[in-house]
Amino acid sequence: MSNHPEKHPEEQLSAYLDGELGEEDRMLVESHLKECPECRMLVDELLSNQHLLLSAFESMSPREDLEASVAAHISKEAHPLPVVKRTLSFALSAISFFAVIGLVLGALYIKMFAGAVKLMKPLLFLSTHLIAEMPLLMGVVILFSVTALTLSAVSLLRLLRTTTS
Numbered sequence: 001m002s003n004h005p006e007k008h009p010e011e012q013l014s015a016y017l018d019g020e021l022g023e024e025d026r027m028l029v030e031s032h033l034k035e036c037p038e039c040r041m042l043v044d045e046l047l048s049n050q051h052l053l054l055s056a057f058e059s060m061s062p063r064e065d066l067e068a069s070v071a072a073h074i075s076k077e078a079h080p081l082p083v084v085k086r087t088l089s090f091a092l093s094a095i096s097f098f099a100v101i102g103l104v105l106g107a108l109y110i111k112m113f114a115g116a117v118k119l120m121k122p123l124l125f126l127s128t129h130l131i132a133e134m135p136l137l138m139g140v141v142i143l144f145s146v147t148a149l150t151l152s153a154v155s156l157l158r159l160l161r162t163t164t165s
């Protein structure tokens, strides 16, 4: 038993994973895998590639699958009415249309939200700044209103004096 077998059954690994090997070859590959970490890594890689491919394929064509399976289901259940089929495909395309619109709107909304957050930051900073300088601001406002009040009182008094005399 050697730790590093000379011949790696690299070409047979994917066939092994697909279950396409004969009993003898399968046993050979399995016993090789038990002793060869390199080939085990290769198998892991092949498996993860297979999973990636499968999931990519599934995410690429879920609608066709759905349509086909629904159509198959209907034709199995009863005689498929062309109107039903047409309505179904219309509904499916409407659903995918709205899904696309929803996705686009969602993306836009997320962008807008990010923009709003960007805008909010300086506003928030400004408002906290204003609140921090509130006593000064309030003082200015009070000063202005007091001046305005005295000015109007003075002019009212003057008006009263001119009308009485």
Ligand SMILES: [Zn+2]
Residues within 6 Å of the ligand: 005, 007, 008, 009, 032, 036, 038, 039
């Ligand atoms: Zn090997």
